[in-house]
Amino acid sequence: MKPFRWLTFVLLGAMPCLALAADIDGSALPLWWGIPFAGILLSIAVMPLLAPIFWHHHFGKVAAAWGLLFLAPFALTFGPGMAWVSLVHALLAEYLPFVILLTALFTVAGGIYIRGNLHGSPALNTTLLALGAVLASFMGTTGASMLLIRPLIRANDNRVHKAHVVIFFIFIVSNVGGSLTPLGDPPLFLGFLKGIDFFWTLAHIFPETLFMLLVLLALFYAIDSWFYRHREEMLPRDPTPDTRSIGFDGKVNFALLGMVVALVLLSGFWKSPVVFNIAGTDVGLPGIVRDVGLLIVTGLSLWLTPKSVHDSNQFGWAPMQEVAKLFAGIFLTIIPVIAMLKAGVDGPFGAIVSAVTRPDGSPDPAMYFWATGILSSFLDNAPTYLVFFNTAGGDPATLMTTMAPTLAAISAGAVFMGANTYIGNAPNLMVKAIAEDRGVKMPSFFGYMLWSFGILVPLFVLITFIWFR
Secondary structure, three states, X not given: OHHHXXXXXXXXXXXXXXXXXXXXXXXXXOHXXXXXXXXXXXXXXXXXXXXXXXXXXXHHHHHHHHHHHHHHHHHHHHOHHHHHHHHHHHHHHHHHHHHHHHHHHHHHHHOOEEEOOOOOOHHHHHHHHHHHHHHHHHHHHHXXXXXXXXXXXHHXXXXXXXXXXXXXXXXXXXXXXXXXXXXXXXXXXXXHHOOOOXXXXXXXXXXXXXXXXXXXXXXXXXXXXXXXXXXXXXXXXXXXXXXXOOEEEOOHHHHHHHHHHHHHHHHHHOOOOOEEEEOOEEEEHHHHHHXXXXXXXXXXXXXXXXXXXXXXXXXXXXXHHHHHXXXXXXXXXXXXXXXXXXXXXXXXXXXXXXXXXXXXXXXXXXXXXXXXXXXXXXXXXXXXXXXXXXXXXXXXXXXXXXXXXXXXXXXXXXXXXXXHOOOOOHHHHHHHHHHHHOOOOOOOHHHHHHHHHHHHHHHHHHHHHHHOO
């Protein structure tokens, strides 16, 4: 990440006045400003296939290169001040809160070890996925994913075919399961901050969520049973011996996990007039308290968790480092894409925004579902949710009542379709990285999309015809 650091000092010395910079006018940006974002996505998709060794050792440099390819021309075109403010905003308002929360959940969940040997039968695997789906709406998709992915992989470490277990885990636990409360997924939490009632999504997209979960769990059980019946499926020797009773080590981390949830909730409920303006970015006191608290929780987990627990969990920082480096490039190169999207009908993506409105001027829930979902598959689903939330009027009272089908479509699209790609939701890439770190041969970027498009898209079509017509 040294190129980022070098450019930061250059911009700091070149800018005459930070406070004069304004938001980017997305309507004035041509589409080619999105090339660096498309480039980093293609790199994530293609380079592990074409140059796996190079990618394994240099993916951070690749992400930094795409970031510089956006930031340097942007500084030359709009001035160092605007480039600096955009960089600081992406860092303070989006990237650092994201990576701090992810690090806290990764660390705390990594300090909980389920001892004993769970045997990965179809029934047990399906039960763990169902449990994860329930937990996801109350401790977040990231928290539930980090808590359960390691024991699930260990339960199946004596099986030949394991990738499908992780793929369905991403579908169910890392995405669909987090659709019922604002704690489940960032776009819903953003809606909560905008005035949507805490239990609104539970009341209005529960049928869609239940349909998705029941069908996915049934499909998984059928596929897993098919693999399980193969004579060569079980390895001659189980890497996890049956020598210890089932139980938990590192129990203190359950309390720390509760602290993480409490800190996130606190930042949503607490309204403070104290705001610090840093290079044009407002940083509120609740956000600072949350992030500092999460860093303290992370430190406490590392301090209080016995080394033997981390050793048993094969805890390491490689998956976290991969996600942090890749998303640094994504959060930077996505700046102009989000600006163009926020420009609405006046921006380069005006056709997409206008497509969600019927000829008579009324909103089309089906189009809101698909437009929000498709963009959430490749962009950050939180700002995508906000764009279409505002396109639908932005008034929470109206959206929760007369326009409830539209808000339900936006909410379901943002959460459900984050499962379409590895980068659609932050836990997806984290789960993939942990699985690969444990020796599971995961499909490529496009290979994963074959699974998601073959299984999820037909379900989304059914949801459209049943609920969002």
